Amino acid sequence: MSCCHNPIHCILPPYILDRMAESDDPKVRAIAVAAIARSASLRATRTTLAQMPAMAAIPSAVGKKERLVYDLKNRGSSFLPGTLVRREGGAKSKDPAVNEAYDYSGLTYDFYLKLFNRNSLDDRGMTLISSVHVARKYNNAFWNGEQMAYGDGDGVIFTRFTKSIDVVGHELTHGVVTHTCNLDYKNESGALNEHFADVFGSLIKQWKKKQTAAKADWLIGPDIMAPGAKAKALRTFKDEPAYTGDPYLGDDPQPKHLKDKYTGGDDSGGVHINSGIPNHAFFLVATTIGGNAWDKAGRIWYRTMLALNQKSDFNQMVSMSTQSAATLFGNNSPEHKAVIKAWKTVGF
Amino acid sequence: MDIRKLRFRVSGGFAGVIRGTEVDGSALDAGERRALLAHAHDGSARDSHARDAQVYAFEMDTSDGPVRIEFDDNTLPEDLAALVDRLSAASGPIKGK
C-alpha cells in the first residue's frame, strides 16, 4: 500500500503541480515546488528538476532576494546541499566562507536587479543557494544546475573559492545563462557560456569597487590564489598571459585571437580556454568606450546574452553583439564602432 | 582484460587547467585495477547541467585495445575517487590535445 505524506501531492496530479511550479505567483510556485521536492527521494527529484530549468529554480517564497547558505562539512558533492547555516536576514556566521557566499551572492543579486531589472537568476526570484566546504582541500567551485558549490582549496595553490567576488559572480552568472540562452557547454557555445560568466563576474567586482574600465584589473580569481602559486590570477582579459611557468598551472592556455583557437577535446572542447578570445574583445570594447564598463559594454553584452541560443557560436556572438550595440546606441555610434573594431582585432 | 598503460587527465574546473600523468598497469593495485575494469564500458559519463566541474579522463591501453572513460565531479564513481586523488596528486600541467 502506498502512503502519501503530502496532502497537496495527493490531491493534485503531477502535471498540475508542474504547471503550478511555473506560475508567476511566487507563493503558488513555492507550494508546488515544495510539494514536488518532498514527494520523491533527493536523487529522483534532482533528476526530474534538472530536466526542467523552470522547476529547478527553487522560487523564493517572497519573490525577492532570498539566500540560503549550507555547510557541506567537507563531504563530497553527492551530499549537496549540506546543513543550512545561514538564511536571508540571518545573523553573521563566524565562518568567513559562509559570510562571503552570502554577501557576494547578495551583491550579484543586487547587480542584476539594479542594472538590468533582473529578479535573480531566472528573473522570477529564484532562491540563491550556496554550499561551502565542499569536499576536502577541493580546488574548485562549480554550478550544478541548481546551486553553487565552493571548495576550500588546498591552501597551497588555491584558498577558499568564496573569497573572490568575481568567482561568485561567475558561478551565479552560469545560472543566468542557464535561464536565458542556455548555451551548450562544449566547443564555441561552451566558450561563450564561460565568457559571459567571466564578463559579468568581472563587472560585478568592478561595480562593487566603483572602478572604471581603465582602473579595473580585468583579472579573474586573483583573491583565490594561495602563497604556493606563482600565478597571481587564473585569467586576464588583457592581451597578455595571466601566468607562465607556474609549477602547478603551467602556462596560461587562453588565446586572445581567433587564429590561436584551441581545437582539442580537453576541457569540453576548450570552454575555459577559448573564452579568452571573446573576453579580450569585451575588454577592448569596454576600454575603448571608457567610463564604467557595466554602463555601456555591460548593457550591450547583457542584451546579447538574452538574444543568443543554445547552439550559438562565435560568429553569432559577433553579429548579435554588433546588432545590440546599434540597437542600444545607434548605428555608427561610438559604441557600435567600438564593438565592430574589437571583434576585428581578435580576428573576426 | 589487462591494463598495460593508463593515461590520466584532469581538465575544466573553474581554473580550466589541464593536468595529467601516465602510469604502467603494474603500478595499479588490485583494487584500482578492479575499479577501472568495472567502469571500462561507462564511456563518457558527464553531468550535462554542471558548469565548471572538473573532468577526469582515463585512457587505457588494454589487452583488448584502447579504452577511454570520462567522468566529472558530479558523476565520478565512488570506487574511483581514491585513484583520482592519487593520480591528481601525481599530475603536472600538460598541453591540451
Ligand SMILES: [Zn+2]
Ligand atoms: Zn565557469
